[in-house]
Each structure stands twice: as C-alpha cells, then as structure tokens.
Amino acid sequence: MTPDEILRALYDETLVGNGPRVLELTHEALGMEMEPQSLLFDALIPSLEEVGARFERGDFFVPEMLIAGKAMAGAMEVLRPLLADTGVETIGKFLMGTVKGDVHDIGKNLVNIMLEGAGFEVIDLGVQVAPEKFVSAIEEHQPDIVGMSAFLTTTMPMFKANINALEKAGLRNDVIVMVGGAPVTQEYADAVGADGYAADASATVKRAKDLLHQRRSPVPA
Amino acid sequence: MSAESVHFETRIRSAHQEVVIGRGHRFCLIGERINPTGRRIFQEQLRAGDLSAIDRDVAAQVTGGADVLDVNMGVPLTDEADLLAKAIVKIQSLTDKPICIDSSVVEALEAGLSVYQGRALVNSITAEDERMEQILPLVKKYDAAVIALPNDVDEIPMEPEKRLALVQKIVDVATKEYGIAMHDIVIDPLAMPIGADTASGVATFETMRRIRDEFGLNMTCGASNVSFGMPERHALNGTWLPMAMMMGLTSAIMDARTPEIVNAVKAADLFLGHDDWGMEWIGRARAAKAAADAAADSGAQGATTGA
Numbered sequence: 001m002t003p004d005e006i007l008r009a010l011y012d013e014t015l016v017g018n019g020p021r022v023l024e025l026t027h028e029a030l031g032m033e034m035e036p037q038s039l040l041f042d043a044l045i046p047s048l049e050e051v052g053a054r055f056e057r058g059d060f061f062v063p064e065m066l067i068a069g070k071a072m073a074g075a076m077e078v079l080r081p082l083l084a085d086t087g088v089e090t091i092g093k094f095l096m097g098t099v100k101g102d103v104h105d106i107g108k109n110l111v112n113i114m115l116e117g118a119g120f121e122v123i124d125l126g127v128q129v130a131p132e133k134f135v136s137a138i139e140e141h142q143p144d145i146v147g148m149s150a151f152l153t154t155t156m157p158m159f160k161a162n163i164n165a166l167e168k169a170g171l172r173n174d175v176i177v178m179v180g181g182a183p184v185t186q187e188y189a190d191a192v193g194a195d196g197y198a199a200d201a202s203a204t205v206k207r208a209k210d211l212l213h214q215r216r217s218p219v220p221a
Numbered sequence: 222m223s224a225e226s227v228h229f230e231t232r233i234r235s236a237h238q239e240v241v242i243g244r245g246h247r248f249c250l251i252g253e254r255i256n257p258t259g260r261r262i263f264q265e266q267l268r269a270g271d272l273s274a275i276d277r278d279v280a281a282q283v284t285g286g287a288d289v290l291d292v293n294m295g296v297p298l299t300d301e302a303d304l305l306a307k308a309i310v311k312i313q314s315l316t317d318k319p320i321c322i323d324s325s326v327v328e329a330l331e332a333g334l335s336v337y338q339g340r341a342l343v344n345s346i347t348a349e350d351e352r353m354e355q356i357l358p359l360v361k362k363y364d365a366a367v368i369a370l371p372n373d374v375d376e377i378p379m380e381p382e383k384r385l386a387l388v389q390k391i392v393d394v395a396t397k398e399y400g401i402a403m404h405d406i407v408i409d410p411l412a413m414p415i416g417a418d419t420a421s422g423v424a425t426f427e428t429m430r431r432i433r434d435e436f437g438l439n440m441t442c443g444a445s446n447v448s449f450g451m452p453e454r455h456a457l458n459g460t461w462l463p464m465a466m467m468m469g470l471t472s473a474i475m476d477a478r479t480p481e482i483v484n485a486v487k488a489a490d491l492f493l494g495h496d497d498w499g500m501e502w503i504g505r506a507r508a509a510k511a512a513a514d515a516a517a518d519s520g521a522q523g524a525t526t527g528a
Contacts, residue, residue, distance in 0.1 A: 061450055061451055062414070062417060062450025062451065063417075066416075128374065128375065152325055153326075154325035183259070185297070
C-alpha cells in the first residue's frame, strides 16, 4: 500500500469501527515510517468527525459511535507516546467525569469520543466522581476544561458542589467548567456558575473550542 | 427458597381501584409520560404553577391502556415536593388509576405520599444504605410498595451474580430492619441500552429469571431504555417486553401512547394465560375499530358539510 492508500484505509476502517484492522494499519504505517501526526490529523480525526456528523444527522446510531471511538482509541494507544515524543500539541486537555451520586455514563462516553475525534486529549474520571476527586485530578492533570455530567435532576446540584470545591481549592480560574446531561439546561448551567453548556456531543465540541479560543485570545486593552 | 413455590402479589390502590402486580395476572403497565424531563414547555408551565398540561398526559396514558400512572415532577430549580403533592391531588381528581410516585428527592416522596389516597408505589430506592435509610421508613409509614434498583454507590453491576447479591441486600434490609413485606418490594432489574453493550440483553434476562426463581419478587423496569440510541425503537421495545415477560417481568414503566408496544404486551398476556378467552385482547381490538370507524364517519361528515 502507498501512504495515501494507508491513510484512506485508516479513515474508512475507523469509520466502520473495525478496531483490529485500524490497529494493523497503524502498525503498517509506522513500519513505513509515516509520521504519527499524519495518521492522527489526516485519517483518524477526519474519520471521527465524519462519524460525529453522521450521528448528528441521524444516519449513525449509538453502537456505531462506540465502535468507531474504540477503533480510534486502539490506534491512539500506539500513537500517543510517539506523538508526545515529537512534541505534537493536542488542541486542549479535557477532564471529564459523571458527578457523585450518578452512575450514568453512555452520554458522557459519546462526548468523550467526539472530543477525542476533534483532537482533544480526554482524561475520563468515570462515574461517581466526588468534588475532592475533581480537585485532585485538576491539580494532577492541569486540564484546560473540566466537563461534568449528570443524568438525574437530583445529581445536578453536584455541579454547584463541585464548582464550590474548585473555588475553595483556588482552582476555579485555572479551568473552564462545562456541564451537561439529559436534564441540564443553559439556564441551569448559568445558575450554578458554569462557563459552558451543550445539549449534545457535537455541540460540546463546538462550545469547548469556542471557550478555549476565548480564553486563549489576548484580552483587548 | 424452591423454584416456583413462591410468587408474591403486589397490591396498589387509589381510593377506589386496586391493581395487582404478580405472576398469573395481566402485565401491569405503568404509564410514564407525566414527567417534565426533557420537555421544556412543560417545565416552564410547571415552574409558573400551571399544571393544566397534566390533564392531557393523564388522558393519553389512560386511553392507551395504562393501569398505573408514574408521576414525576423533577423540574430543576423548583420546590419539587410542593409540585409533586399538587400534581398527585390533581391526578387523583382526574382518574382512579393508582399512582407510582417517582422522585429521587426524599422530601418530594414524603409530600406525595402524605396527600395520596390509597396505597402507592414508590419509585425508587437503590441498594445504597443512605437511600434505604431515608426512604424505607416512609414506605412503611404510609403503607406503600417500593421499587428497588440493584445498584450501589460504586456501580451498576453487569453480572447477574452481583445484581442478585444486591437484591438480597435490599430484601434483608427492607424486611428485617423496616418490616416491609416481600410482596411490597418490586425489583427493577436494570435493563441497559442494548446499543451500548450487546451482552447486556442476555445478562438482564438471566438476572430476571433468577430474581423470579430465587426470590419470587415482582419486577418492573423502564422499558424504553433498552432501545436508546437505536433506530426503530418501538419495534425493539415491543419485542423486548414479551421476552422479558417470559423471564418474569410483571410490570413496566412505559409510554402507553404507542399502540405497537402496548399490543405486544397484551398479546404476550394472552399467550401467557393472563387474559381469559382473550377478552381483553378482543375488547381492545373492538374499541380500536370503533374509534377508527367513528373517526372515519366524522371525517366523511366533515367532507360533506364542507362541500
């Protein structure tokens, strides 16, 4: 296969969630001394973007998102250390977790896939993440954005508890806080003092990019 | 406990009507729609104290075939206890169907139970100690039945073995510490979306079979959850329910407005021997035909008048 054919195949096999084939192609490409960042930016990320677009249009369904995300994650395990060596920067670091009291994670996992597909580094703390765990993970990983997910009207108040914990730890101004989940609204996000809210996975990616852009833009004098 | 020897009957009531959940009885259809989650306009109305939309939801669920009505008033940034109590009083003035009081806020459950006339079903507790300590005394005090989910602080376990262990814990705590009868415990075996994990379907069926055979407890669950994220959801829900009924599911919280799904349940009831001589099935078919004929008549009349 030529490098172009490999990139094309990597894109196609990621799109259909063929994990084993994606891994093979990744190794084959590296054996040919193709650049890791080319595999990421010219095949994997565009493929996941297409998966997200199809999901948003209603052409793709949850299982298809999940297997495409798994296929990409398999390739990323191989590529991540190589990318770190070459000093390639991700577009941002996103720390994610379902709040304490809540064990729902399907929506959060879909958001993770879309974020990774958009080039974010995602650190997933899983479910039942207590405020002190958010605080210690922020100290450890120093993310640009913290995402908090809640599926229940009763666990939504944990957003506020988490934000209070960040304030108490003096970390509130170091991170952008985004909140989401089935019952969450923009109004509620505003009420708890979050920086951003998005209704679904692809909206989360757009909002995350916008918020990062705002944060990184020099403040006009 | 030997298989097939014990099966409990859960009795819930409004002021005038009793519904029995149990093996050998018609499947108990709990209408799920009286719930503002994900309905922005309804939420705004409720926040403004306007409960009028409830009338339509109650009528639609009852007409569709709901035996019991699940009532949830979880509107963020409101006094859920007050709202739930008002909704229950209103619904009891509209229908004789018993109510399943649905909230994760303890104060709201108590407010709902305190105004409810009859014997309610409380939705829900989990195997978490705190939830049981807070809610089971209310279940006892108000003589209600309770839905219990076998998950704890750490996880929703996938393995039937772990879920069974949590069912055992719930049963021990509820019966020994709070004096709640076995027949008043209804287990939600946690049907997960098949689109998120293909193995979850069989795991749930196995969990149900064992809860039926080893505990004899009644079961209910949120039936539409199984098809989340998949196309043709009604077909999936309508296939899953009869399969689950074979495994011991005796009730489900579902949208009674979808004839495709309700018909699947009613057909399964007939084949499982819960519908003597198919009278329920025939009656529903006859009512549907009469409604269709009446609609066609008024349509024809309208056309004549219009011409």
